[in-house]
Amino acid sequence: MKGVTVGVLALQGAFREHRRAFERLGAAVREVRLPEHLTGLCGLVIPGGESTTMAKLMRTYGLDEAIVDFHARGGAIWGTCAGAIVVAREIEGRPEQLRLGLLDVKVARNAYGRQVASFEAEVPIAGMARPFPAVFIRAPRITGVGEGVEVLAEYAGDPVMAAQGRVLASVFHPELSGDDRVHARFLELATSP
Ligand SMILES: NC(=O)CC[C@H](N)C(=O)O
Secondary structure (H helix, E strand, C coil): CCCCCEEEEEECHHHHHHHHHHHCCCCCEEEEEEHHHHHHEEEEEECCCCCHHHHHHHHHHCHHHHHHHHHCCCEEEEEEEEHHHHHEEEECCCCCCCCCCCCEEECCCCCCCCCCCCEEEECCCCCCCCCCCEEEECCEEEEEEECEEEEEEEEECCEEEEEEEEEECCCCHHHCCCCHHHHHHHHHHHHHH
């Protein structure tokens, strides 16, 4: 994708892998560490990592408000795993945890249990011809979705990828599977009029 610059929040977590996936697709990537780094981007990825640490750092640098503004001005946002927690409206049992509330879903952190903390599954995604090799790492579970939310993929009866307007969330890690189809989907969303 020529002429497109997408941002990856680079405070903590798996941001380098996202960068490489977008670069394979021909997009330019900027690592975002301060509010001014959002200028001129069409989209921003909030990566996997540790959602409480990431949220604290976002607040420290003023990125929580800056990202909400960026979204209000038309920027696309994609949260993966911890990032999906950060964009959610509600975090079960943790009303005090900072989140952006951009996606009308309720999530439960680390909800896939200890013995299956990490696993891979072939997950069909709406609009994709072949299932996606989804890597789950201490993934949150989406336990509720609002009316305006479109569920794009499910695993074991739970939504694992969802969208609402220009916000996308996946509880798995597409940047770790070597399959760039979800990154391509996000670039389409971010560059659509
Ligand atoms: N791989 C991940 O991003 C895990 C998310 C992490 N368990 C959290 O709650 O923040």
